[in-house]
Amino acid sequence: MGRFLVIIPAYNEEKNIGNVLEEILDLNLDLDILVVNDGSTDRTADLAKSYNVTVLSHISNLGYGAALQTGYKYAAIKKYPYIIQFDADGQHDPKSLENIYNTLVNHELDVVIGSRFLIGSTMYIGPLKRFVVIFFRMIIYLFTGEKITDPTSGLRGMNFKVFRYFSMRNHFPTDYPDADLLIQMLLNNYKVAEVPTNMRDRVFGKSVQHAGIKPFFYMVRIMLNIFIIVVRYKIRVWVKNNA
Amino acid sequence: MCGFVFFINVIYLLITKKLNERLSIVWLAGSLIIFILSGNPELLDYLAHYIGIQYPPSLLFLLSTLVLLYLVLYLFIQISILNDKVKELTQHIALYHALEIEQDEIEKK
Numbered sequence: 311m312g313r314f315l316v317i318i319p320a321y322n323e324e325k326n327i328g329n330v331l332e333e334i335l336d337l338n339l340d341l342d343i344l345v346v347n348d349g350s351t352d353r354t355a356d357l358a359k360s361y362n363v364t365v366l367s368h369i370s371n372l373g374y375g376a377a378l379q380t381g382y383k384y385a386a387i388k389k390y391p392y393i394i395q396f397d398a399d400g401q402h403d404p405k406s407l408e409n410i411y412n413t414l415v416n417h418e419l420d421v422v423i424g425s426r427f428l429i430g431s432t433m434y435i436g437p438l439k440r441f442v443v444i445f446f447r448m449i450i451y452l453f454t455g456e457k458i459t460d461p462t463s464g465l466r467g468m469n470f471k472v473f474r475y476f477s478m479r480n481h482f483p484t485d486y487p488d489a490d491l492l493i494q495m496l497l498n499n500y501k502v503a504e505v506p507t508n509m510r511d512r513v514f515g516k517s518v519q520h521a522g523i524k525p526f527f528y529m530v531r532i533m534l535n536i537f538i539i540v541v542r543y544k545i546r547v548w549v550k551n552n553a
Numbered sequence: 554m555c556g557f558v559f560f561i562n563v564i565y566l567l568i569t570k571k572l573n574e575r576l577s578i579v580w581l582a583g584s585l586i587i588f589i590l591s592g593n594p595e596l597l598d599y600l601a602h603y604i605g606i607q608y609p610p611s612l613l614f615l616l617s618t619l620v621l622l623y624l625v626l627y628l629f630i631q632i633s634i635l636n637d638k639v640k641e642l643t644q645h646i647a648l649y650h651a652l653e654i655e656q657d658e659i660e661k662k
Binding site: 364365366368 | 637639640641644646647648651652655
């Protein structure tokens with residue numbers, strides 16, 4: 311068993327998954343890789359199986375969050391001490407993995423986020439995406455008082471305590487686990503930090519989450535999730551104080 | 554007549570197992586209310602007068618709209634529950650399958 315597990319949720323990524331896996335395996339790090347094939351209709355699962363990695367397949371498409379949660383469940387069963395979630399579209403730089411792992415271990419942190427805003431990333435960020443990022447930075451600061459530079463980053467490392475909690479039923483948002491999840495982590499008093507990472511433009515295809523009018527629905531859904539999380543937290547605090 | 558046909562239809566769906574018992578109670582109760590109201594229209598007049606509604610049929614429309622709204626909400630709740638169950642089931646199958654393969658490989662070695 312490797313020092314940590316890299317969880318890669320993949321949905322119809324046959325053009326990217328091979329390169330992503332090769333890049334990670336070429337680094338020869340002491341890690342295990344889990345590809346969660348989220349009901350892909352292309353050859354994603356077959357391609358992933360041709361590498362020395364574990365492949366889990368959902369029989370139907372459940373969404374990014376649910377695929378991640380399946381990865382957490384697997385890691386919890388196998389008792390990995392740390393996991394790092396990694397995108398299958400080639401946007402994340404595998405060289406960041408070691409840095410995230412070291413930061414998690416050396417600083418005894420619960421969560422480490424790879425941020426593209428702490429150094430000059432080579433990724434092009436459009437005005438809409440920039441607006442979404444700034445908006446959620448403000449929301450996170452408003453509710454938790456913490457400054458997170460990259461609330462939409464999917465590159466995150468967690469320790470056992472955190473991913474086991476999120477692997478449980480109803481503890482994890484199944485559609486978009488972004489700013490809402492960060493707020494939940496911070497309200498749960500998890501120690502969260504960011505490390506600078508380079509992110510690149512995706513090589514093939516278009517991102518499912520950030521195309522067309524979807525950003526608008528994305529923001530509305532995340533705001534609703536944040537509202538629910540904050541209300542639940544306030545109720546919990548109120549019950550605790552009045553018990 | 555309408556209530557009677559509706560009632561028979563629900564019973565038929567129950568016998569042919571196209572509707573489960575738990576959900577059918579709502580429809581059986583609904584058909585019973587239609588049955589009672591259509592047989593005793595003065596009941597509706599009395600109720601409307603008691604609440605202060607001048608035109609009794611509008612009470613009927615109000616009640617039916619509220620009941621239908623509640624039914625839609627109930628079905629949305631059921632969809633959410635089923636979605637969650639499908640998610641859990643799909644995740645369980647994926648995990649179980651992968652762990653079984655891993656176990657087989659260990660045994661082969």
